[in-house]
Amino acid sequence: MRHAKRPGAGPEDNDSAKTGRRKLLGWIAAGTAAAAIGVEELVRHTGDAPDVASAPPPPTPGAAHSHGDPLPSASPEPSPSPSPEPSRPARPWSDPAGWGGKLPGPAAAVRIADHVVLDGDAAVGSLVVEASGSLTFAADRSVVLSSAGNVEVKGSLTLAPADAALHTLRFPDVDERRFQGGGMTLMPDDTGLWVTGAGYLRLDGAARTAWVRATGALKAGDTRITLATEPTGWRPGDELAVTPTGAPAGDGFSERYDLRTIASISGGTVTLDGPLKYPHPRVATGGGVTVGAEVLNLTRNVRIEGTEKGRAHVHLTSSRKSDVRHAALRWLGPRGPGKDQWNGKAVTEPVLGRYGLHFHMLGDTSRGTVVEGVVVRDTGSHAFVPHASHGITFRSCISHQTWEDAYWWDGPLDTRTPQGPSDDITYDSCVASRTLFDPNPRGYRLTGFSLGAGTGGVARDCVAVGVQGATGASGYHWPETSEGVWTFERCLAHNNLENGIFVWLNAQHHHVVGQFVAYHNGGWGIEHGAYLNDFDYTGSVLYGNAAGGVALHALGRDKGTILDGLLIDAAGQSDFAVSTMHHQLPGETVLVTRSRLTGYRKAGVAFRALDGGAPEDIAVLDCEFGGPELWFDPALPEPKRIVFRPAGQTQAVEVRRDNSRTPTTATPAPRPVTTPQLALHDTAARTTRLA
Numbered sequence: 001m002r003h004a005k006r007p008g009a010g011p012e013d014n015d016s017a018k019t020g021r022r023k024l025l026g027w028i029a030a031g032t033a034a035a036a037i038g039v040e041e042l043v044r045h046t047g048d049a050p051d052v053a054s055a056p057p058p059p060t061p062g063a064a065h066s067h068g069d070p071l072p073s074a075s076p077e078p079s080p081s082p083s084p085e086p087s088r089p090a091r092p093w094s095d096p097a098g099w100g101g102k103l104p105g106p107a108a109a110v111r112i113a114d115h116v117v118l119d120g121d122a123a124v125g126s127l128v129v130e131a132s133g134s135l136t137f138a139a140d141r142s143v144v145l146s147s148a149g150n151v152e153v154k155g156s157l158t159l160a161p162a163d164a165a166l167h168t169l170r171f172p173d174v175d176e177r178r179f180q181g182g183g184m185t186l187m188p189d190d191t192g193l194w195v196t197g198a199g200y201l202r203l204d205g206a207a208r209t210a211w212v213r214a215t216g217a218l219k220a221g222d223t224r225i226t227l228a229t230e231p232t233g234w235r236p237g238d239e240l241a242v243t244p245t246g247a248p249a250g251d252g253f254s255e256r257y258d259l260r261t262i263a264s265i266s267g268g269t270v271t272l273d274g275p276l277k278y279p280h281p282r283v284a285t286g287g288g289v290t291v292g293a294e295v296l297n298l299t300r301n302v303r304i305e306g307t308e309k310g311r312a313h314v315h316l317t318s319s320r321k322s323d324v325r326h327a328a329l330r331w332l333g334p335r336g337p338g339k340d341q342w343n344g345k346a347v348t349e350p351v352l353g354r355y356g357l358h359f360h361m362l363g364d365t366s367r368g369t370v371v372e373g374v375v376v377r378d379t380g381s382h383a384f385v386p387h388a389s390h391g392i393t394f395r396s397c398i399s400h401q402t403w404e405d406a407y408w409w410d411g412p413l414d415t416r417t418p419q420g421p422s423d424d425i426t427y428d429s430c431v432a433s434r435t436l437f438d439p440n441p442r443g444y445r446l447t448g449f450s451l452g453a454g455t456g457g458v459a460r461d462c463v464a465v466g467v468q469g470a471t472g473a474s475g476y477h478w479p480e481t482s483e484g485v486w487t488f489e490r491c492l493a494h495n496n497l498e499n500g501i502f503v504w505l506n507a508q509h510h511h512v513v514g515q516f517v518a519y520h521n522g523g524w525g526i527e528h529g530a531y532l533n534d535f536d537y538t539g540s541v542l543y544g545n546a547a548g549g550v551a552l553h554a555l556g557r558d559k560g561t562i563l564d565g566l567l568i569d570a571a572g573q574s575d576f577a578v579s580t581m582h583h584q585l586p587g588e589t590v591l592v593t594r595s596r597l598t599g600y601r602k603a604g605v606a607f608r609a610l611d612g613g614a615p616e617d618i619a620v621l622d623c624e625f626g627g628p629e630l631w632f633d634p635a636l637p638e639p640k641r642i643v644f645r646p647a648g649q650t651q652a653v654e655v656r657r658d659n660s661r662t663p664t665t666a667t668p669a670p671r672p673v674t675t676p677q678l679a680l681h682d683t684a685a686r687t688t689r690l691a
Helices: 014-027
Strands: 039-043 107-112 113-120 122-124 126-129 132-139 142-147 151-153 156-159 167-170 191-196 199-205 211-213 225-228 239-244 259-266 269-270 281-287 289-291 294-297 302-305 313-314 324-327 328-330 334-341 343-348 355-363 371-372 375-381 384-389 393-395 398-403 427-428 431-436 447-449 452-458 463-465 474-478 483-487 492-494 499-504 512-513 517-519 524-529 534-538 541-543 546-550 560-563 567-569 577-578 590-593 597-598 602-609 617-625 630-632 641-646 652-655 661-664
Touching: 107 122, 126 132, 126 142, 151 156, 199 302, 199 524, 199 641, 281 517, 281 541, 281 567, 289 517, 294 431, 431 447, 447 463, 452 512, 463 474, 474 483, 474 492, 524 541, 534 546, 567 577, 577 597, 597 602, 602 617
Parallel strands: 107 126, 113 132, 122 142, 126 151, 132 156, 142 167, 151 191, 156 199, 167 302, 191 313, 199 324, 302 328, 313 355, 324 371, 328 375, 355 384, 371 393, 375 398, 393 427, 398 431, 427 452, 431 463, 447 474, 452 483, 463 492, 474 499, 483 512, 492 517, 499 524, 512 534, 517 541, 524 546, 534 560, 541 567, 546 577, 560 590, 567 597, 577 602, 590 617, 597 617, 602 630, 617 641
Antiparallel strands: 039 107, 211 294, 225 269, 239 259, 239 294, 259 269, 281 289, 334 343, 641 652, 652 661
């Protein structure tokens, strides 16, 4: 565990949660009398004079509305999870008559129990949309709603602008020091967007292609990028992040991003507002893979945001599915002071349960939820969190410049407690970009995608790039005591400070990792532990990773781990393509077969299982080498069994520590080397507005 976490697997029955509930009940009770007329304003005590407005009683269903004709609906298309149908016309926010003669002010605690259209910028102290109410931002105009305190949605909240408009919900006055964290209910001091009860949230921005790769090498000073495909919805003014792709040589190789703005765009050619600072080479890894830098579009025309100095959060506990598409969530994920110091300075820790986009303990009620084209950026904690919430698909989402594991849900309290599952979670064409930790040297096992407990998980066509951290950090992580069964295919990890994949799992199930590509990571392409497990790594390409292609800590549990049909090209970056490490427990044989190992400086396979652990039990069969084949550490204890049969030969030999060889039998029978031929997608999966 990188830091201690308070329990997040159930309702926290602690003093802070009880205090938060008492405060909330008192706050709600204060407006009970005014609530009877449908809309009320209460004042949080900020030292200012009360800003009070009243509203006439809401008309009965079917009665004529007394405040003029309704404004056009903010829903350009019907929703598959429709908001409550108004029983009377919606009234404009800007009409004082709807508020009893006076518009709400910036210190007002506003409650909406009827149907309101936000038709101009507004500022409030806090906002509750009651179960009978709805707030819809006017589709045909750009509007900003600023709230000093919480926004709670028990009814419906809709931000669905026309393509040329911009809708923003902003929390400008967040004090992260006041956050309590945890709990199942709203906490008054934990400022953010809460969707509770049977509330419905619709964030439905204009469709934009989330990311596209550059077709060629980009040089420092370039002002144009040619993209692999013409993107949908990109506009002048959109902010782009160009990912690092250079070899892992020298400091900063994992941080060489360019942030630029689109000056103009024509088809698949983007002209930037200024020159690129860094080169972004196109990388040919072999195995059919040649890729350019990902160009991430970070702009959306629906925005939920705090500020650089005060981060808010989005917390969903509603029994009703939300629709979240093409939104940018920025400056979320508050942090608080930690107990430790680093180099004389206090470190910070994330506030429990206050994340970028947090689906909290929804169980099966979240099934069918689709989160598409969403960006979470500049956020102090986890970006996308489906905690104990099943059946959620994240498609073409981007996490950029966020702290803690980006795609994640609450882990176990300790190494003896299993993680609570989230079943049927899908990450489709998602990107984890520039994932951070405070302080970075303590970012052990930091990851872009934490592939945790549950069944039916899918990670497909995803990218992890620029993940920072320390020992065990990675683009993709199978975490300890958190075994989930995942379909994992066509994912890419590059320019991460440590590993592409990190497995540290004593597994009960069989796992398959297929068509994986890792290039230019600062550690291993794949670092495979812990003690005993069964993984199949098939048809994958590992290129130019600084430590090597594969590190093997674990031995097999039942059938053993198999590395089959891999192309491991060290590209001159490492001494070895594959290396064994300390084996904690004796287990079944690990098989390396039908693979091509090349580009290393010393040997294809190194045997380095030292430090008094279990002896080596490895078979290297039918592999092709681009230089010396095997290397034995001088301190290596006598192995249990090392079997070797090079490609093209029929006789296997057992190899001892002194490199003496004795003929032996081996299974399977000789087979030809299999070279992967992969076809990675050069653009994000297509996304659409609600239909």
